[in-house]
Amino acid sequence: MSVARMSEEEARATFQAIRWADNNGKPYCPRCGCADAYHLAARQVWKCKGCAHQYSVTSGSIFSSRKLPVRDILLAIAIFVNGAKGHSALQLSRDLDVQYKTAFVLAHKIRQALADEDLRDMVGGEDAHVEIDGAFFGGYIKPSNYKENRRDRRLARNQNGKRRCVVIMRERKGRTLPFVFKSEDAGLAAIRQHVAPGSIVHADEASHWDVLEARFLTKRINHSQAYSDDGACTNQAESFFSRLRRAEIGIHHHVAGPYLAAYANEMAWREDNRRLSNGEQYLIATNAALVHPKSAIWAGYWQRHKEAA
Known part of the structure; x- marks a missing residue:
């Protein structure tokens, strides 16, 4: 799997290209939309020249406030998509070498992004x-x-x-x-x-x-x-x-x-x-996750009680 062989820099560049594909991969501020920013290489973030907001490749996305490396997030999406009948959080935790709770929340973030990306208010139509x-x-x-x-x-x-x-x-x-x-x-x-x-x-x-x-x-x-x-x-x-x-x-x-x-x-x-290939499914899932705003349910540390409520 090519994602597993990526370095962290390559994964971050891929993340950036997919997330800001509508701007040819050039980042823009998730707060004000300004595309003019300083790059702070030491912390791998950008500082917006318009509102002075500092943001990373995951800021404002469903993976905001992450602790996992960017490569592990991309790898999690690839592993999740490749499961024909799904992929359990326990198996994902072993594949990524993370705690079960981390894998559980990560998998549900991907599910939420896919559900919102694929959402259609109506099905059917004339003679359908x-x-x-x-x-x-x-x-x-x-x-x-x-x-x-x-x-x-x-x-x-x-x-x-x-x-x-x-x-x-x-x-x-x-x-x-x-x-x-x-x-x-x-x-x-x-x-x-x-x-x-x-x-x-x-x-x-x-x-x-x-x-x-x-x-x-x-x-x-x-x-x-x-x-x-x-x-x-x-x-x-x-x-x-x-x-x-x-x-x-x-x-x-x-x-x-x-x-x-x-x-x-x-x-x-x-x-x-x-019917789509694994590569096409991966690109759809990755794009859905990266453009999805911060989750109201799965934000913060182990917030499963919000869903249960």
Whole structure:
């Protein structure tokens, strides 16, 4: 991997070229936008001639106030992108030789940048096909040791309250929008908000999807009889759930609670960009992270309680 062989100076130059690509790699102040600055080589920062603000290659970005070398940040993005089913924070901490908490926050910063970069307010459009479906993730409950003490863990009274439903809106040959709710029917308001009028909606036979027929041309599929019938299917939505399920079972093991939406958005990005080469995915992810402003959630020292709140 070429990033791993970079020196810190080469990594900083690459970081600078990608972040300020709109100005041919020449830095400008993140506070006032002035491109005229002094370079303080001893500290590897610039001092703006307009407002006297001192800034580095990461100032004002999602990696601001960093302690890691720039090369390690670029390497983390490359490693993160190369994971077909995701990359766990524990594995990332071993690859970078950093603490687990450092890798956890770094991975979530990358997820946030990718989710915001790939965000689209609407999917679908005139005669575009959009598949709607929901699936539950997280909230694993270990069964009792003795058979006589075991309960049906599918029932709400025997669950721990952490299980959440990911409702997906996936446009064929388009983007994927995931949202997290307590139940599948709670996603109806989001569907009305994010699916463009004129779309052709595909859904299963669940009764709560009936109200969609008043707003969209809707095709329904009964999965107990077939996976596809007369062009109606939700196979691409199921494909997304398969990727998220593989990530939950094989990579992360626990994706419940307030972080489920972050993992769902990551898998949506991976699914939408799966046909691109590793190099293209790396450039997209790096650019998204470097132009993203400072995170309100993952700023400061180990601020995971902000997300949990």
